[in-house]
Amino acid sequence: MGTTFDESAIDDALHELTEGEKVWAQTPLRRRRELLDDIHTRTGRFADDWVRAARTIKGLDENSPLVGEEWMSGPLTLLQAVAALSATLTALEEGRSPLDGVTTQDAPGGRVAVPILPLSGYDKLLLSGFRGEVWLRPGVDADTARRRAGLAQLDPTATGGIGVVLGAGNITSIPPLDALYELYAHNRVVMLKLNPITDPLYTVFEMVFAPLCSLGVLRIVTGGAETGNYLVHHADVAHVHMTGSANTHDTIVWGPGPEGLERKKDNRPLLDKPITSELGGVSPTIVVPGDWSDADLKYQAEHVATQRLHNGGYNCVAAQAIVVSKDWALKDRFLAELRVALAAAPQRTAYYPGSDARVADALTSYPAAEQLGSGRVLVDQLPLSDTPLLRTEYFSPVLGVVELPYAGGEFLQHAVDFANTELTGTLGANVLADPATIRTLGIGFDRAIERLRYGAIAVNTWTGLAFLAPRASWGAFPGHTLDDVQSGIGVVHNAFLLDDVERTVVYGPFRPAPRSVLRGEFALSPKPPWFVDNATAATTGRRLTEFYASGNPAKIPGIFVSALRG
Template identity: 50%
Template sequence: MSPTSSTTPATPRKTPAKSPKAPAGRVSEAGLPAEERAALDEAITRLEEGTRVWVALTLDQRARLLGRVRDAVGAVAQEWADAATISKGLEPGHPLSAEEWLGGPYAVIGLLDALRETLEALAKGRSPLDGVTIDQAPGGRLRAHTFPLNGTEKFLLSGFTGEVWFEPGVTADQARHQAGLAQLAPTESGGVGLVLGAGNVTSIPVADVLYELFAHNRVALLKVNPTQDALVPVFERALAPLIEPGLVRIVRGGAATGAYLTSHPRIAHVHITGSAATFDAIVWGASTGSAAGGSSGAEGADADAARAAGEPQLKVPITAELGGVSPIIVVPGAWSAADIEYQAQHVATMRLVNAGHNCIAGQVVILSSDWPQRAEFLQALHTAYAAALERPVWYPRSDERLEAAASAYPDAVWSADRTRAIVEVGGGEGPDPVESIEYFAPILGVVEVGGTGQEFLDAAVAHANARLTGTLGANVLIDPVTEQALGDGFARAIADLRYGDIAINTWTAFNFLTARLTWGGYPGATPADVSSGIGVVHNALLLDRVERSVARGPFRPFPRSVGDTLRRRRLAQGTILPTPPWFVNSRTGAEVSAGLTRYLVDGKVPGLVRTLAKAMQA
């Protein structure tokens, strides 16, 4: 889909999340000192000059420019990972620093490589989808099999696959001819875009800037979140090839800076990664309903009136990635003890990576009340959740969210010095707090629905669609035998999930990290009812009219995956990978993640061999 519009008919939206990821309420720029306003104006002027440079570059020149950025990112990769680790209250080299390698330089290098290949194809007059398999997806849709596309991807992430599903009605010819977005008309400038950077994962601001440039032909002003101020020197060196010719500028600042920039008459577009409350504050102003606690007085009344009249305070288009409450649907089957332990660790990982400060985090586990192994799985989940390494719950206002969960769930099971909890959903008529509030902290809910097989899966999908806030990501765990038994019913259930990213036997973090998949909420959101956001990012093939991305992983890691491969069960994903390095219980995750990043940087085989040896010790 186009990031600013969609031809998909709007579907009923679920209530936007109310998690206060950042202070809500439109902040007046009047308190911004004159010298700061002048500096911001100068940055925008320099970017306006840069628009002329950008539209003068050929596709070949843009591809070579991406290569220079890649070299710059590689040169600062170690410093990047260290600075990100320190910013989250950990020492460099800490076992949990794996997350900072993968969610930082690793993700950005992958995106740069994929974008460069797209530009090289376009420069030769080819579609980025040439050579990519396109076939039928359920519901009259087409899908492009965009991962893996080369031998490195097949080897390093064996057993993982990814598909981009197009909106119903898109033909294969349309998909191929429209791939390229703004790079199909590279001399048409998109003006100056404002990127309000995320505060939780360090690759996001850089990736969003790249998407502005290549999907929209917009030069970009990046305002970093204050939580990432320490990363600004790293970002400046990594993006120096784009900063020098005036294609990118980076500024610091708080809410007043953001308010000044979003209302600036020379900004053509705004992109934000954050919460629905912050989005509403930018678009509509402070409102009684815009955040927990709300606002009062004339300012809130004016914002509510503007929303009712359909007259936003923001006068330019906006795209956004806003998170939500992500389900983890556990389809009952006959699991071995090893399966139960592994998938319990998998679920714990979905919630605990980055201390739960992820829009990508799984938040509600949906189990079958009729699964004979339900109690065994729950016990394993509690064990894995409590045993994971302790870490600071560092994101601003996390203490408030933990206190809110403690108040809402007095019977919650707490661990890690009361910094993480598992709560049981009561099953009342309306959604529980854990189903409607994106806690953005280590709070994991468990809800049960009845049935087994297709009955359970259909009920779980309906529960996720109707009761959980947002439409960003959904996770499904299912063993190969059960999936084979369900057959077409499983495919239909996946199509029925109204989420922009779906992960089967992996976590939606894989979708996020994979450059040729898209990342964003399900189509149909509007500024008045934004849910998990408007538009997509990453999308290195620059595909148009996208509905969702679907990733698959192996149900069992190596060596237990060998049995699935030998039995050749339909849809089973064989793999030579052991426990993935992003799992919170991986003993060598930091070393493996750093090693994989270095291999992307320098391509040295001896280093990769050492990294793979470490991976086998996970």
């Protein structure tokens, strides 16, 4: 389908999906699993084409280490997702719960935690020192979690009509992952509309998803706002899922302009069907004061720079507000290292539409802001409330620093309060704390993590890891509504197909190997390949993709050689 609006072609595609829903209802679990396995094979086959198209979209030189981002957040992410979903279908096909063999744990507040990382020997080897778990909502016990795991695949004959997925324009695996979640978590056949930015991937996605397209349960279309508007309001469409901004969400739900604002005020939605969404926000990174070495300061500054600059800053979960203790003796040295890291990170094209205008808006709001490298803005000593950077997702390389006048555990508790009450959105929050400080804080640290109202929380890693981990849930903290949508409603990914999800929490090593081992931390991972200054990220990303495509353990030594050189 072309990029221009073609009403008759869309109607034809929706009619085909109506027929496809009947086929999907009759498709047994075994065949559904085989489709996933076929998609896995095809993803590996077309991975080079995928990354080549992504490079074109983002203006990356083929020899740039930044191409590693496209391997890891593109085909590699999809490979792991379909493999994990296939394992869930295998369990259901055999009459087992997807959680059989998984030992649930206790999480703070009487919650049940489902481990999602590491689950295999390869996880332990390739992500040494990293772990993750999905926390279920309070009151859900382990037996209930096991019984409900599988969602719509517990009754595959009960289909849910046609779901429209409005694809994201930034991370290239988002559209296919969201389409798969509609099909497998909700039993809805899917009309996937690509964001115009990602139109060069149309052919790649059609080749990867040919098995689902041939079955008649997936159609992929391109087009602009007119196409999207026609789809979401079409009588044949039962559900909408979107990734984007809260403004776009409100335009869909309430309508554009003053009329839409009036509808929202009067609670008269224009959209007459359910909608789920992932909308980003202002993500914090809380830096807990501690006795950090010079190497720690430098490494964690590079870590924060990655949290902001990965994919050029065009991530819904990119860090935007750094929260530090005004009384931390090392604060100034840390911020000096952060300035160095932001300026030294590889330069790249501002490919996402409107980026330059948003950066200009930030500079207008904060005329004293520092410009570090091309288009990168650092705003120091932000006001603690009622300031644009805390309310507006800039979706560009704009980073602010907030200083709170507390120390130790008191700082952490106030930082959590600040993140919960002063920042727009609840998608992801990061916490950096050295192991000695975590031990000293004890239950106070655990309580702080529990109190953070975010859908993904990362301790000594970046919430981007929760996006990459296939069994992690991905979405806002529960409780948002159409008229106060914040970071969205619902979750995706979640390859265990868990019900009653509250959040995902991931943990990483505070120091990379070998310093981690020398300091008594059992973590063998070097600098992660998603760091923006990782010199071998492209090679490591490609080799990881090749390994997860083939499953050939002979490829692992090459991964380590590349990773250690990064």
